[in-house]
Each structure stands twice: as structure tokens, then as C-alpha cells.
Amino acid sequence: MSKVRAWGQELALSQIGVAGVDLRSAEPGLLAWLEAGFHGEMAYMASHGLKRARPAELVPGTVSVITARMDYLPEATPPDWVAHERQRLLQPGEAVVSVYARGRDYHKVFRSRLQKLAERIAVEIGPFGHRAFTDSAPVLEAELATRSGQGWRGKHTLVLSREAGSMFFLGEIYVDLALPPSEPVSAHCGACEACLVACPTQAIVAPYRLDARRCISYLTIEHAGPIPLELRPLLGNRIYGCDDCQLACPWNKFAQRSPLPDFAEREGLGTAQLVELFAWTEAEFLRRTEGSAIRRIGHERWLRNLAVALGNARRQGAGAQVEQALVQRLEHPSELVREHVRWALDVTPRRKP
Template sequence: MERLKERLAAKAVEEGFSAMRVTRPDAIPEAMARLQAFLEAGHHGQMSWMSDRVHWRGDPSALWPEARSVIMLAEAYTPEHDPREVVGMPDRAAISVYAQNRDYHDLVKKRLKRVGRWLIDQAPEAEIKVFVDTAPVMEKPLAEAAGLGWQGKHTNLLSRELGNWFFLGSIFTTVELPVDAPEVSHCGSCRACLDACPTGAFPAPYQLDARRCISYLTIEHHGPVDPALRPALGNRIYGCDDCLAACPWNKFAVEAHEIRYMARPEFVAPKLSELVALDDAAFRALFSGSPIKRIGRDRFVRNVLYAIGNSGDVTLRDTAAALVDDPDETVADAARWAVGRLTNL
């Protein structure tokens, strides 16, 4: 089986993955207690899907009892530019690096299936299931148990070989492959990621309160954002990369090989004045094939209006004023807030 695992790792790299490691489904016994503490504290906010099927999410061995190995794979999407540069351009929008081109769910899942099919060809008795961020699978703890990296103080996965700009995917299989040693934290006394967070979303190292996280607020949160948090959003309209970009381990980040992860020029620093004018049809057309499409026009424009309110650019006031009677009350509320901010300068 060692030889099969070596060949599997080579196949994974051939298909575009940056690294592969293996663990067991029962390798994260502490995950359930950590998940329950997170949920009991309410740190998941409106993400009710995190509390659904918690028995599977907290125990991967219960998800598919026949599985004997979990193959964890990393795929780099390292940006070619510093994503924090656009934060200093108040009339422009900051879009998270991972969303500046194609939806990674589709790309990673196709690669996982190709690797999985190869495994079945080599071991015909094998069965597999592939997962990319949409099933009740705690991928980061599993990746840490597999030795792919460790969950840093910002709760994202870090690697001494890859930095922290990479996606995770998993292949559960009935084949019993040799496992890798788990990784341990190498964060030391560093707190760069914690200090970089604009909204103070980390109540303690290695803990995240999603209710204050800009990625959560701009993507997962429905309805109006707490007015006290809106100024801290700045011009970030979809996700936030500040804690990732601040990590010193990124000096070891590897290049992204998938061209469809490379930023589309129109998504690097788009004008707020153009984005706020999108109707539903134009929004869907612009973001076809992008993960941004799933939040819908209303939530997206809500975010753009918060950015306009934070811009300090009075020339955008009339643009925001045009939406104070928008059919969506959350958009209308955001427009009124933006107008008020730009009027009271």
C-alpha cells in the first residue's frame, strides 16, 4: 500500500494539487467538543447549516462508516498581488482573492474525481466519496491530522511548504492507506493575523467569532449588518483576506498553477460606482461561474453600499441616493446609511 500511496500522491500533483496527505476518519476525536463549544457560544451566527447534522460534522467516521482512509489534498491559489493594496483605494471594491475568477468548488471537485477514478483503476475493490467544502466534513482538522498543515491562530490552515493560500479537498475511501504524522502549530508568539483583523473577530488565538468576521458578514449574513460594524468593513464587499495576507508563513507560499484562479482584471479593483448600479440580470451576467453569484444581487449591492458609505467620496452620494427606495429593504437601509455617512462629512 505504501507504493500505491506514493503513486497516488504523484497522480494528485499531476492533476494540479500542491500536496497530499492521508489520515484516518477517527483521527480528530477532539473535533466534536470544539464544534459544540463554537456552536454553544453562538459564534456561527446565521450559519445554521453548521449545527445541522452535527453528529457527522463532529465525527467523520460517522459520515461514512465503511471509510478506512481520508485523503486530504491542497490546491494553491496564491495571489500574484498583495490583496491589501485595494483596501487603500476608497472608490474601488475589495474582493477576496479566492473569488476573483472561477468557483473553486467546481475546479477542485473535478480534480478530486479524476484522482479518485485513478485510485479505483488501481484498486478495483475501492469505493470513494469526494468532498469540497459543501458537506458536513471538518476539513481543516482532518488536514492537520493528516500532516498537511496546522490551524493557525486565524483558524485557517497553514503549511511550512505552502503558506496559507490554498483550498482543501478530501477523498474518503475504503482503501486502507498508510497514514501520515499529524502536524503541530508553528505559530509561536506571532499574532500578526489577529492584529490584522479589522473587526476584532478573534476572541482568542485559534478561535473565531464569525459574527464579527468580514467574510461571514459579506457572504453568509442575511439582512442588515450591525451599524457598529459597518465602518470596519471599509471597501471589502466580498470576503476579506487581511488575516491570511498578514501571515509570515506566506514567504513559503507556492505559485498557483490553475489559470482559472488568477484574477480577472475587472475583479481586482472594480469601481464602486459601477457595481452599485447592477440589476439582477447584470449581476448574474457579470458573476457567471463565480462564487460571488450565490449571494445574489441584493446582498451584493448591500455590501457595495456599505463600501460607498465608508469611501468618504461625496461624488458617490447621488449614486447611493438612487437606491434609498430599493424594493429590497436591506438594500434601501444600506443606501440610506451610505447617504447619511456622505452627507455628514
């Protein structure tokens, strides 16, 4: 495995591990989470059932799983990045996009490098069965990562590393090779509950237990319908994802920068204003988000999220420019957008005669 780790480093994969495929001990927790309805509208989480915990059912012939970590903080990230991100959350007119989504879509970047790693292994040992995944199939990524020594499960449910915090992506290569598993690492959260306290919507309902239905990342990305009224004020100026639990985590002082230009901020997404982004037409949205993870939510949800953030900014006295931007979208063709704009403006919908 030393050669595989060296090849991984050449491909900007920060860490390589190996896990076995017997994940039966994780099945009760997965079932309990689904039965509680914590997956919300993510029907795919339930439709795949226990296949997530059974790699050999997902990819027949799988004997081992090679896991990989890829750090994503942009190379130009300053040392005081956490303070900077927190300060942006206090500026109601600024549009806050989760750090991971400000660059190129990680699915494309990471998966291609995992595939190259598999091809490099094949050159060394000959053809073998394999399939690479990056948040793209029913895979228990965090479970495989912790079992293979990538880190431990934090109380916010993300994987934490002593060397890299949690600002990284996880990927896997399912292989039909019997590889020696990596040693897991011990947990180091201790009595700390900073992530639970920091969550704006209290989506972390208990240590290691997340109700996705309250999570801002879920609401702004996965959720297709109206954002629940009681949660809208809590979104603040977050328009795509949320990093609050990670910003609060003391381990992220060790978060690593990525050498890849793919993760550099694009389109000014680290400094953009809500009004500016709300003005994008659908054509402009598609052009500016080409190759970005943001494109997957579509222009309608993009405007929905921005309308909520603009409404919050308006209620904090953000000024006439915010109100004017919202008024211009009052007659938008989408009822989803119109409803959120009316909420933002405190406008009662017109009754049909």
C-alpha cells in the same frame, strides 16, 4: 501513496495526505464553539451536530480520508502582492474582493479534480467506495488537514503550511480503504499574533478562536440580513470576503501560485471600482458572476455589501460620484438594500402617514 501523490500533482493538487477517521478529540471544541453561538446564522453548522467529527457516519464505510491542498494565488500574482493588496484597502473607491473569489468557483474546479484522482486510483486497484468533498458537506476540513500533515492550525484558525502559507483550498476524498495516515507537522506560529491584531472587526477573539458573527467573510457572504450598524464602518471597502488575517501572516510570503487559468482574475475584480459594480443590474450580476463563487450571495446582498462600502467611501470624502450612485438606489425594491443605502447617505427613512 507515492503514486497517488504523483497523480495528484498531475491534477494540480499541491499536496496529498491521509487521515484516520477517529476525530473524537475534536468534538469538545466543536461543541463549545457552537454553544458559544460563534457560528451565527450558519444553522447547518449546528444541524449536522457531531457528524462533522464522525466521517463514518457521514459516509458509511469510510475507513480513511485522503486530503488535498490546492493553491489558489493566480499565476500572474506579483512578488509584492501583499503590499499591493494592503494598498487597495487604503483606496476607499476600490472594491476589494477576497483573492480566492476573483476567479472561477473553486468548488467546481477542485471537486472535479478530486473525482478524477479517485477514478485514477480505481483504475489502479479496482472499484472502491469513495466520495469527494470541497467545502460542500459537514466535514472538519481543517482538523483532517492538520492530522494528515497538510499544515498546522494557525491562530486565525486557518491551516498554515511552511511551504505555502494559507492561500489554498482544502478538499477530501472519503474512502473505504485502510490507508497509512500521514505524519502531522508541528506548529510554527510561536508568539506571533499578527492575525489577531490585523482583524478589522476583532473577530479572532482569542488565539485559535473565531467568532464568525464578527468576521467580514461571514458578514458579506453567509449573513443574509442587515449588517450590524457598529460593524459597518469596519468593513471599509471589502465587499466579498476578507484577507486581512492572511495578509498579516508572515508565512504567506511562501504562498504558492496556481498554474490553473481557472483562478486568474476575471471581470477586473482585482481593480474594480465600487461605483462600477454598484451599477450592475441583476441580469448583469448574474451574467458577470456565472461560474463564480460570488453568485451564491445573489444581487440583493451584493448591493447591500457595496452600499456599506460606498457609505464608508463617502465618509472619507470619495466625491460626488459615490453619492450619486447611492441616490439612484434609494428606491430599490429591496428594503435590505434601501436600508443600507440610507445608512450610507445618512438619510432618515420616511415615515408612513
